[in-house]
Amino acid sequence: MTGQMKNVLDECLESVLAGRDTIDSCCSRYPQMEADLRPLLDVALMSHEALKTAMPDAASAAIREKIMAGTRRETSTTRRSIWSRIFDRHIFLRPIALGTGLIFLLSAGTALAATNADPDSFLYPLEQRLEGARTALTPQKLDKAQVEIAHANERLDETERMAGADKPEYIPELLTKFDSHVDSATGLAKEAVDEGEDAIQVEQGILSARERLDKVVADLNGRIPDELRDSVREAVEESDQDIPGQETESSFGGNQGSDYAPDIPGSSNGDIETHNGDSGGSGESHDSGSGGGSSEPSHQDPPASDPPHEDPPHKEPQHQETPKQNSQNSGERENIDSHNNGLHY
Amino acid sequence: MSEQRKLARLVKRARKGDTEAFGEIYDRYQGEVYAYVLHQVGTPADAEDITAGVFLDVLEKIEGFTWQGAGFAAWLFRIARNDVLDFFRRRGRKSREIALTDEILDLPVRETVEGQAETAADERVLLAAIGKLSEDQQQVVLLKLLANLSNRQVGEVVSKSEGAVKALQHRALITLRKFMEEERKKDQWKQ
Numbered sequence: 001m002t003g004q005m006k007n008v009l010d011e012c013l014e015s016v017l018a019g020r021d022t023i024d025s026c027c028s029r030y031p032q033m034e035a036d037l038r039p040l041l042d043v044a045l046m047s048h049e050a051l052k053t054a055m056p057d058a059a060s061a062a063i064r065e066k067i068m069a070g071t072r073r074e075t076s077t078t079r080r081s082i083w084s085r086i087f088d089r090h091i092f093l094r095p096i097a098l099g100t101g102l103i104f105l106l107s108a109g110t111a112l113a114a115t116n117a118d119p120d121s122f123l124y125p126l127e128q129r130l131e132g133a134r135t136a137l138t139p140q141k142l143d144k145a146q147v148e149i150a151h152a153n154e155r156l157d158e159t160e161r162m163a164g165a166d167k168p169e170y171i172p173e174l175l176t177k178f179d180s181h182v183d184s185a186t187g188l189a190k191e192a193v194d195e196g197e198d199a200i201q202v203e204q205g206i207l208s209a210r211e212r213l214d215k216v217v218a219d220l221n222g223r224i225p226d227e228l229r230d231s232v233r234e235a236v237e238e239s240d241q242d243i244p245g246q247e248t249e250s251s252f253g254g255n256q257g258s259d260y261a262p263d264i265p266g267s268s269n270g271d272i273e274t275h276n277g278d279s280g281g282s283g284e285s286h287d288s289g290s291g292g293g294s295s296e297p298s299h300q301d302p303p304a305s306d307p308p309h310e311d312p313p314h315k316e317p318q319h320q321e322t323p324k325q326n327s328q329n330s331g332e333r334e335n336i337d338s339h340n341n342g343l344h345y
Numbered sequence: 346m347s348e349q350r351k352l353a354r355l356v357k358r359a360r361k362g363d364t365e366a367f368g369e370i371y372d373r374y375q376g377e378v379y380a381y382v383l384h385q386v387g388t389p390a391d392a393e394d395i396t397a398g399v400f401l402d403v404l405e406k407i408e409g410f411t412w413q414g415a416g417f418a419a420w421l422f423r424i425a426r427n428d429v430l431d432f433f434r435r436r437g438r439k440s441r442e443i444a445l446t447d448e449i450l451d452l453p454v455r456e457t458v459e460g461q462a463e464t465a466a467d468e469r470v471l472l473a474a475i476g477k478l479s480e481d482q483q484q485v486v487l488l489k490l491l492a493n494l495s496n497r498q499v500g501e502v503v504s505k506s507e508g509a510v511k512a513l514q515h516r517a518l519i520t521l522r523k524f525m526e527e528e529r530k531k532d533q534w535k536q
Contacts, residue, residue: 006515010496013514017493040518043525044490047475050468051491055379055393063397064371133404138362 008033013044119158119170135184141195142202145188149205152181156209156216163223171220172228175213175235182209349416356417360407367407371400374418377492378425384475384487385429395432399425415494415501422492423502426484467525474524482517485510 012026023041027034117127131151138144155178162170185206189199217236224232352373358366378399383392402424410420475486481503488499489510496507496514505513 002515006511009515009518010511013489014495017490039522040515043471043522044518046467047471047486047521048490050471051380051384051475051487053380053383055376055383055396056389059389059393060375060379063393063400064368064375129398129401129405133401136405136408 005033005036009037009040012037012041016041016045017048118161118165119174120162120165120167141188141192142197142199145185145192145199145202146205148181148185148188149202149209152178152185152209153212155181156212159216160219163220166223168220168224168228168232171224172231172235175217175232178209178213179235182206185209352417353412356407356410356412360410367404370403374421375400378421380491381422381425381487382429384472384491385483386432391432395425395428399428402428415498418492418494419498419501422488422494422498426502470525470528471521474521474528477524478517478520481505482513482520485513486517486521489514 008030012021012023012030015021016023016026023038023045026041027038030037117124121127131154135144135147135151138147155174159171159174159178162168162174185202189202189206192202193199213236217232220232352370355366355369355373359370375396379392379396382395382399383389386392386395399421403421406424410417475483478486484503485499488494488502489496494502496510499505499510500507503510
């Protein structure tokens with residue numbers, strides 16, 4: 001009886017919720033069960049009504065606009081939103097759009113404020129995911145690579161801001177993320193070149209990002225506490241390992257392999273050294289859509305957590321220095337310098 | 346064109362990076378996702394942020410979505426469920442502890458007509474009762490009665506068979522009915 005009741009309840013509920021039946025019509029088909037069936041259907045329909053909770057219009061529109069803006073930004077090939085086209089076509093609607101936008105800005109949830117959130121902000125995970133979405137929705141490989149380069153530069157901006165705000169604990173992770181973005185950009189550019197596209201702008205972007213990394217690291221002088229120096233050095237070295245030249249059959253030109261080697265005070269042997277050309281590559285694959293944040297959840301797997309920005313890794317100082325051998329480095333640099341014409345795939 | 350085919354076309358366009366198609370998907374599901382999240386986390390501000398995160402997740406993953414299993418809605422709500430669980434994990438709380446808070450129960454009651462006021466009061470009692478269901482029962486109630494998912498889709502979201510979903514639904518409705526009857530008896534006593 002209970003088994004039959006479960007099935008009848010389910011059948012009736014589905015047809016009533018879909019509007020194909022009423023509670024009365026359903027109960028009339030199963031008169032022998034009506035005494036049990038009707039109160040359950042009543043409570044189900046009442047629950048159905050009670051659970052309807054509308055998102056405030058302002059919040060809904062603000063989230064929508066934010067997602068759409070995030071997907072449009074930096075994506076020259078993406079078509080414009082229907083709303084912007086409507087407002088462009090009907091100029092008289094623009095003041096309404098502006099006013100409505102202001103209301104959204106004033107009343108929306110915290111999601112709206114995520115743009116430009118710094119790593120020490122609780123909104124930073126959302127910011128990171130927006131970045132991932134931007135990259136994921138950029139259709140062309142070279143455009144995607146440009147987005148990655150922009151994100152890499154944003155990591156450097158954040159590094160500077162964290163250093164300025166005396167929050168160096170965030171810096172190692174930011175530099176690791178920088179590396180991830182540059183690595184993705186390099187991979188995408190290589191794929192694009194393999195497909196016959198001209199990646200010169202991306203190459204230049206990668207080069208200038210790396211040059212900027214050198215400057216940013218040099219400017220960190222005096223701002224990195226002892227206990228974080230090793231972490232920062234590791235992050236920079238990891239980034240350097242991505243310099244193509246071995247397995248990717250590509251290399252950088254410009255001033256890579258120059259004598260410029262910024263160091264961190266206390267690192268007497270110049271232990272935070274950029275572009276040392278360490279061989280072997282990073283050995284890590286970086287998801288271009290991750291934005292350095294969440295991993296890819298499949299249909300089966302739950303989405304991964306946001307990056308643990310609240311608790312940046314604090315690595316214990318390792319005083320047993322394992323300095324990169326200068327001879328080895330110079331050898332790598334020769335390799336790099338020998339390809340002084342930009343990226344070659 | 347059937348709703349399912351329309352949705353399939355929208356998803357196909359969104360997978361190719363068509364942001365307008367994604368916008369239509371957002372418009373179609375945002376209300377249900379928001380309500381589903383809100384009834385679990387309890388505060389509108391958190392629900393808004395999580396809802397935004399859910400659609401960002403969808404944006405990131407839609408390229409890899411394939412029409413297998415119970416379809417797009419199940420895939421979307423599975424992401425939503427995981428994001429809610431992730432929210433609780435970050436807060437160090439179990440979902441059952443804060444489901445259906447006073448913040449939801451204190452939403453304005455419609456009191457324009459006497460009958461409507463009574464219905465609204467019943468709805469508040471029901472919401473409180475849903476908050477007391479087991480987590481599995483709560484999920485089935487939310488996904489079936491709020492998000493209008495089929496048993497198969499609900500099963501996909503909560504990793505249970507269709508038969509198990511039917512059983513959970515049956516037990517949940519019996520519990521809610523008993524709760525309502527007890528509340529009504531209490532009211533009669535007060536009067």
